[in-house]
Amino acid sequence: MSTDLSDLYQEVILDHNRRPRNFGELPAxxxxxxxxxxxxxxxxxxxxxxxxxxxEDIAFQGSGCAISMAAASLMTDxxxxxxxxxxxxxxxxxxxxxTSRPGEPVEVPxxxxxxxxxxxxxxxxxxxxxxxxxxxxxxxxxxGGEARPVSTE
Amino acid sequence: xxxxxxxxxxxxxxxxxLERVRADFPILARRVHGRPLVYLDxxxxxxxxxxxxxxxxxxxxxSCSNVARGVHTLSQEAxxxxxxxxxxxxxxxxxADPREVVFVRGTTEGINLMAAAWGRARxxxxxxxxxxGLEHHSNLVPWQMLCAEKGARLVxxxxxxxxxxxxxxFARLLSPRTxxxxxxxxxxxxxxxxxxxxxxxxxxxxxxxxxxxxxQGAPHLPVDVAALGCDAYAFxxxxxxxxxxxxxxxARRELLxxxxxxxxxxxxxxxxxxxxxxxxxxxxRFEAGTPAIEAAVGLAAAIDYLEGIGRERAAAWEQALLDxxxxxxxxxxxxxxxxxxxxxxxxxxxxxxxxxPHDVGTVLDRxxxxxxxxxxxxxxxxxxxxxxxxxxxxxxxxxxxDEVDALIAGLHAAAELFAS
Numbered sequence: 407m408s409t410d411l412s413d414l415y416q417e418v419i420l421d422h423n424r425r426p427r428n429f430g431e432l433p434a435x436x437x438x439x440x441x442x443x444x445x446x447x448x449x450x451x452x453x454x455x456x457x458x459x460x461x462e463d464i465a466f467q468g469s470g471c472a473i474s475m476a477a478a479s480l481m482t483d484x485x486x487x488x489x490x491x492x493x494x495x496x497x498x499x500x501x502x503x504x505t506s507r508p509g510e511p512v513e514v515p516x517x518x519x520x521x522x523x524x525x526x527x528x529x530x531x532x533x534x535x536x537x538x539x540x541x542x543x544x545x546x547x548x549x550g551g552e553a554r555p556v557s558t559e
Numbered sequence: 560x561x562x563x564x565x566x567x568x569x570x571x572x573x574x575x576x577l578e579r580v581r582a583d584f585p586i587l588a589r590r591v592h593g594r595p596l597v598y599l600d601x602x603x604x605x606x607x608x609x610x611x612x613x614x615x616x617x618x619x620x621x622s623c624s625n626v627a628r629g630v631h632t633l634s635q636e637a638x639x640x641x642x643x644x645x646x647x648x649x650x651x652x653x654x655a656d657p658r659e660v661v662f663v664r665g666t667t668e669g670i671n672l673m674a675a676a677w678g679r680a681r682x683x684x685x686x687x688x689x690x691x692g693l694e695h696h697s698n699l700v701p702w703q704m705l706c707a708e709k710g711a712r713l714v715x716x717x718x719x720x721x722x723x724x725x726x727x728x729f730a731r732l733l734s735p736r737t738x739x740x741x742x743x744x745x746x747x748x749x750x751x752x753x754x755x756x757x758x759x760x761x762x763x764x765x766x767x768x769x770x771x772x773x774x775q776g777a778p779h780l781p782v783d784v785a786a787l788g789c790d791a792y793a794f795x796x797x798x799x800x801x802x803x804x805x806x807x808x809x810a811r812r813e814l815l816x817x818x819x820x821x822x823x824x825x826x827x828x829x830x831x832x833x834x835x836x837x838x839x840x841x842x843x844r845f846e847a848g849t850p851a852i853e854a855a856v857g858l859a860a861a862i863d864y865l866e867g868i869g870r871e872r873a874a875a876w877e878q879a880l881l882d883x884x885x886x887x888x889x890x891x892x893x894x895x896x897x898x899x900x901x902x903x904x905x906x907x908x909x910x911x912x913x914x915x916p917h918d919v920g921t922v923l924d925r926x927x928x929x930x931x932x933x934x935x936x937x938x939x940x941x942x943x944x945x946x947x948x949x950x951x952x953x954x955x956x957x958x959x960x961d962e963v964d965a966l967i968a969g970l971h972a973a974a975e976l977f978a979s
Contacts, residue, residue, distance in 0.1 A: 411921075411922060423977075424913070445933070446932075472977065533917070533921065
């Protein structure tokens with residue numbers, strides 16, 4: 407396997423794709439939203455339980471490519487127990503990371519933690535939408551869900 | 560990987576000089592991610608030989624003018640080129656008369672023309688339009704729209720587990736209410752070659768009009784509309800080694816003459832007053848506005864090129880490569896072919912256990928290999944096989960045996976990367 411591919415498919419991503427965490431329905435959820443990329447068929451449904459100003463619990467279901475599945479898995483891990491305003495700023499940090507220009511130096515904020523494994527995605531412009539789909543879906547869930555599925559196309 | 564010796568396709572075919580043919584396609588010399596380009600996305604679009612690029616440039620450099628509108632020399636030359644291209648397309652399809660050929664932007668526009676002009680006049684409430692479960696969205700959605708508008712019923716003939724249309728069902732689902740049967744010549748998602756002649760005969764027996772989506776047929780099989788027995792056949796220039804924005808709809812003269820115009824404007828009238836407009840005869844009745852002149856000329860150059868290298872020989876070579884790929888792909892761990900039709904052209908679709916088609920596409924891309932990953936604009940076909948998407952390799956006559964090797968090596972790498 408050539409080295410540049412391993413920038414994208416980091417071991418952590420492959421692992422979360424094979425064994426997604428927080429996968430399944432969340433009966434206590436009080437926010438849900440669906441995300442769909444019509445072009446590639448990635449589908450994700452997010453179940454969020456918000457208590458006060460905190461993401462008490464979060465889970466997802468769906469199917470899609472390794473990037474989208476791992477993004478949802480790692481995102482739910484990161485958001486669980488996090489204050490909502492911190493979750494919002496994490497969204498922005500993640501978004502900046504994967505949409506920064508290929509080749510340019512990028513500073514990875516410490517609070518991204520494990521999510522830094524997605525830094526390689528920016529070199530694959532057509533795959534950025536796969537990584538951001540669960541995040542946009544999370545934002546929609548916080549906003550009260552949307553009648554139509556969120557799309558990052 | 561198993562030894563390449565015995566099973567591999569022959570490196571050459573008598574009378575077909577592969578390396579010389581490849582040299583005619585400038586893009587085949589380029590590299591992608593540092594590797595030689597392996598272009599296996601021919602069902603999406605084919606590459607264009609230099610002869611096509613030169614023909615397009617020549618239109619602009621020597622004869623750029625509008626057609627059928629001027630008495631000056633350039634306009635006459637452009638008109639002659641454009642109408643000459645029509646005659647070339649007619650010959651290519653085995654059509655009796657160039658006036659049966661309407662230039663369109665591609666297959667999609669050709670089918671929409673049939674649905675709008677023929678369908679609106681012929682399909683009424685309670686009537687039926689028959690399609691197969693193999694259809695590309697472009698041979699499904701226009702008919703769906705027509706049925707919704709008219710209160711007609713869209714009848715879908717099922718396909719079997721191999722990806723072949725169930726012909727007993729095709730015969731059974733035809734009825735005296737069937738006004739139109741719309742079928743693919745070749746499935747873009749699975750590669751299935753439909754028995755169009757038999758379908759035409761069955762549909763004609765109930766008085767239905769047969770419209771063929773030839774997007775994957777024209778580039779890969781010899782086409783003779785008389786032998787196919789259909790009433791209309793649409794294909795895309797860009798999938799037939801010609802420019803994008805080119806394509807043609809062939810339809811029997813009686814049909815075209817009975818059809819009202821599809822779009823109104825210049826170039827399609829004989830006289831216009833505020834009270835009434837008289838329309839030109841077909842095909843010009845259906846070509847309102849200035850056409851894509853250089854696209855039509857480029858398409859004719861592609862056809863001339865194809866006939867120059869020999870359509871039968873090119874098809875035979877392509878088939879040898881495809882058969883080789885279909886035979887060897889299952890040796891990749893976790894690979895399942897999607898569709899194993901009786902007769903196949905250009906296309907092979909598959910899934911790889913544990914690896915989503917988009918990930919497979921990315922792994923292959925980094926090796927310079929271009930394939931399609933997705934639903935191939937045929938979501939009902941994907942649903943029939945219970946998969947959200949497939950990876951699709953599609954061949955053209957300029958592909959090489961070692962490109963099949965590269966594909967299989969890339970898939971081994973993908974299988975290894977995503978193995979659980």
